[in-house]
Amino acid sequence: GIQVEQSPPDLILQEGANSTLRCNFSDSVNNLQWFHQNPWGQLINLFYIPSGTKQNGRLSATTVATERYSLLYISSSQTTDSGVYFCAVDPYGGSQGNLIFGKGTKLSVKP
Amino acid sequence: DADVTQTPRNRITKTGKRIMLECSQTKGHDRMYWYRQDPGLGLQLIYYSFDVKDINKGEISDGYSVSRQAQAKFSLSLESAIPNQTALYFCATMPSGGNEQFFGPGTRLTVL
Numbered sequence: 001g002i003q004v005e006q007s008p009p010d011l012i013l014q015e016g017a018n019s020t021l022r023c024n025f026s027d028s029v030n031n032l033q034w035f036h037q038n039p040w041g042q043l044i045n046l047f048y049i050p051s052g053t054k055q056n057g058r059l060s061a062t063t064v065a066t067e068r069y070s071l072l073y074i075s076s077s078q079t080t081d082s083g084v085y086f087c088a089v090d091p092y093g094g095s096q097g098n099l100i101f102g103k104g105t106k107l108s109v110k111p
Numbered sequence: 112d113a114d115v116t117q118t119p120r121n122r123i124t125k126t127g128k129r130i131m132l133e134c135s136q137t138k139g140h141d142r143m144y145w146y147r148q149d150p151g152l153g154l155q156l157i158y159y160s161f162d163v164k165d166i167n168k169g170e171i172s173d174g175y176s177v178s179r180q181a182q183a184k185f186s187l188s189l190e191s192a193i194p195n196q197t198a199l200y201f202c203a204t205m206p207s208g209g210n211e212q213f214f215g216p217g218t219r220l221t222v223l
Contacts, residue, residue: 004153030210031210031211033211033212035214041199041216041217041219042214042216042217043201043214043217045211045212045213045214048210048211050210086154088153088154090210097142097144097159097205097212098144098156098159098169099144099146099154099156099203099212101153101154101155102153103151103152103153104152104153
């Protein structure tokens with residue numbers, strides 16, 4: 001089946017710094033979503049982005065479907081950005097909506 | 112005002128007990144999903160349902176069963192809980208023809 005790899009696995013930043021998180025996937029996808037899991041365990045939708053670029057405040061994401069990767073950019077990081085960031089894909093030709101998750105990038109933002 | 116709710120939010124049970132986790136949604140979505148998250152890992156799909164009469168197994172369905180009581184309700188059961196089913200369980204919904212899934216707050220289950 002499709003493989004989803006996220007890097008780096010862990011990231012420590014000073015407040016105010018910028019960062020880039022990467023998601024590589026091994027096959028074509030119908031759908032790609034980025035999530036933030038906060039320290040309380042809740043999953044928050046960040047982006048639905050099977051291709052192209054989107055921005056939402058300090059966060060933006062780019063997916064290059066032909067090269068099978070997606071990037072999540074966090075600018076001017078804040079302590080509230082801490083948590084785990086997941087990339088999840090719905091494989092092309094699959095049953096639609098059965099998301100395959102990467103193992104996540106754990107982000108810690110220090111004040 | 113949560114659109115996807117899960118009950119209970121936390122549960123501690125003993126090996127061999129039957130337990131049910133419930134999910135309700137007010138989004139009007141046809142598709143519902145149950146995922147499991149083990150510590151330090153991403154989520155894995157247990158079961159999914161495209162409508163009340165359409166239920167399908169996911170990657171890790173062994174030891175679990177589900178019931179889709181109505182469009183808005185999807186329950187997950189552990190018939191005889193075992194310690195390695197200790198995990199965080201998430202319910203999710205998606206509209207038919209849609210592309211984005213929306214997750215509930217999760218249920219933290221501990222099996223002693």
